[in-house]
Amino acid sequence: MVETTVPGGLPRITGFPMSTANPDPDEWSGAQLSDDRLRALAVGAYYGRSWGAYNDTVAYLPEPGDRRETRREATIEGLHESWGVDNADDARDTLNRLLTGMHAPLFTLIHPLAQAAAGQSYRTDRGGIASEHRDFLHTLSKFRGYEGAAGLDRDYDAWLQAIKLGIVDGLPQPLNTDATAWDLARVGFIARSAHTAGYLTEDEAWEHLLLALEKAQAHYRNWRQFASGFLTGAIFWAATKDLAAAKEQVAERRAVLHGLYVRPTSPWRRVALHPGAPVFGVSERHAN
Incomplete structure (x- = not known):
């Protein structure tokens, strides 16, 4: 992906039109977390955005006001239907497989x-x-x-x-050859979901989240590289399931990732992947 600047100082990734980014603000509870913990949650920011969840809590919150099921009910169902995870041992096994490389x-x-x-x-x-x-x-x-x-x-x-x-x-060209981000982002999803479902304590969820951050930092220099690896891995996985679905998912997933990269309220614009690295939107770091 190539970064340029558009009016207003926002970065643009070549091939990601600004119009594809959902402008709705990202959710923040105002919890006081260290930058490393914000980074650990930001590794799974794609799923936090998809769930409309806070970016600074382990549990998937707030409770949605327009749905009949609670967050806990939704995560229990999602873990069961998509991952075959029904208890703490299942969650730990899945997290360990993702951390060691699932796809x-x-x-x-x-x-x-x-x-x-x-x-x-x-x-x-x-x-x-x-x-x-x-x-x-x-x-x-x-x-x-x-x-x-x-x-x-x-x-x-x-x-x-x-x-x-x-x-x-x-996909971003030249095609990324490291899809580790696809596995690591899903560590964030499983850890947060398993805690929300009541399978893992918050402390145990943090252990896995911080391990995923450590691995992400070892593989990627910044969120742009991480996003490229995530998207490549996601489409590889989708292609092995259904080529037609994979084709449809490219634009959908790109739009979510681009939004994470350009919205001032995005966790990717509040903390860089690596401590001390430049980050856009630093002045809005704790804005709601």
Whole structure:
């Protein structure tokens, strides 16, 4: 992503029109947190925004006034339906898998192979580099215990098609090769949801949130790089499920990320990913 400046001093990321950013202010409770704790929550800011939640509380608050279910009821249902998480042990297991790499390592393995095959899909002497890749990934899948619909060769075919169909053209270019942010942002979602659901104490949720921050800081220099990794990982995951859905999600997810980057009330404009780094909107840091 390329950063430029637009009237009013707001940054623009090339390919993200200002009109795509939802201007509604981000939610803040006014809680007094350290900058590191604000950073830890900001790692999962995409989901905080999606849920209309405060950016400075672990629990997903405030309670929505126009919904029949409480936040606790909504998180219990969401964790069960989307993650198969129904208790504290489930939540801890999922968080640990995300922290050690749930989808990012697969992307690191599959993306360079698919990218190479997209530019050289057929060779008269051997039938095609993609066939060699599939054989390799099928063997690796069997070794790792992934077969059938869960095979790595299936994920490879899906991502290869995403490249060939131009779905990835809507991602920041050159295409990010590190999708760790996709896993780390979801640590924020699971930790906050599990606490809201009553599965984890606030202290335990903070432990996982701060670990995710530490890993994010080790992988990325700033929120722009983090956003690029998140979006790439999100579309990779979506492509392995449904190519049509992946295509639709590019613009939707980009708009949310762009809003986090340009709104003065966004957590990404209140604290930088790294202490001491420049941050836009620092004068509005504690504004409501």
